Amino acid sequence: MALLNLASWVECTEVEGPGRRFALWTQGCPIQCPGCCNPHMFDFKPATLVESDEVFGWILAARDRYGIEGVTFLGGEPMVQAVGLADVARRCQQSGLSVMTFTGYTLEYLRRHPLPGVEELLRHTDVLVDGPFLQDQPDHERNWVGSKNQRFHFLTDRYGPEIIHDPRYRDGVELRVLSNGKVLVVGSPFVIQSIREKMVGGADGESSEG
Numbered sequence: 001m002a003l004l005n006l007a008s009w010v011e012c013t014e015v016e017g018p019g020r021r022f023a024l025w026t027q028g029c030p031i032q033c034p035g036c037c038n039p040h041m042f043d044f045k046p047a048t049l050v051e052s053d054e055v056f057g058w059i060l061a062a063r064d065r066y067g068i069e070g071v072t073f074l075g076g077e078p079m080v081q082a083v084g085l086a087d088v089a090r091r092c093q094q095s096g097l098s099v100m101t102f103t104g105y106t107l108e109y110l111r112r113h114p115l116p117g118v119e120e121l122l123r124h125t126d127v128l129v130d131g132p133f134l135q136d137q138p139d140h141e142r143n144w145v146g147s148k149n150q151r152f153h154f155l156t157d158r159y160g161p162e163i164i165h166d167p168r169y170r171d172g173v174e175l176r177v178l179s180n181g182k183v184l185v186v187g188s189p190f191v192i193q194s195i196r197e198k199m200v201g202g203a204d205g206e207s208s209e210g
């Protein structure tokens with residue numbers, strides 16, 4: 001069990017990886033790519049502090065309620081909180097759920113400079129999407145990625161490269177009206193950016209950029 005600092009989460013989404021998924025965004029990113037869709041997640045400030053145990057309980061409840069097939073970790077930078085996420089990921093896989101993890105680091109960098117918990121998180125990740133967001137190399141062809149440099153690594157045989165271009169997942173975006181009246185947009189970083197530019201008064205967006 002370990003403490004996680006979450007910027008946001010949704011219990012069931014169909015735009016952050018294959019199938020229905022529980023998605024969570026960690027707070028704090030040291031990479032801070034220019035043009036990132038989630039700049040409000042850069043700061044290492046307390047957001048929602050919660051034990052990994054409790055997060056796993058939310059995920060099981062989402063599985064029972066929505067029939068999710070897996071979880072997706074985004075950021076912020078998930079690898080900075082790899083200890084807690086590895087605990088969640090391990091239990092998810094043991095329960096039959098798949099794990100997809102986004103990181104702004106490359107896999108090579110992570111293997112050379114493992115942050116605490118990273119090796120275990122990689123061991124319990126089925127699909128890793130790696131690399132920073134490069135705004136001068138936008139990628140509108142592949143599902144979920146923001147830029148052409150980002151790569152898919154299939155670390156288990158749960159999924160294969162066919163998901164990258166599967167049209168069922170193309171450019172998905174979901175809008176949710178929250179109880180405080182704000183609009184939460186989840187999904188394609190390009191659609192989120194364009195909605196942000198058009199909306200006055202604020203749309204909170206969580207994207208799968210990295």
Ligand code: SF4
Nearest residue numbers: 029032033036104210
């Ligand atoms: S794209 Fe990902 S790695 Fe880059 S600043 Fe945003 S959250 Fe961090």
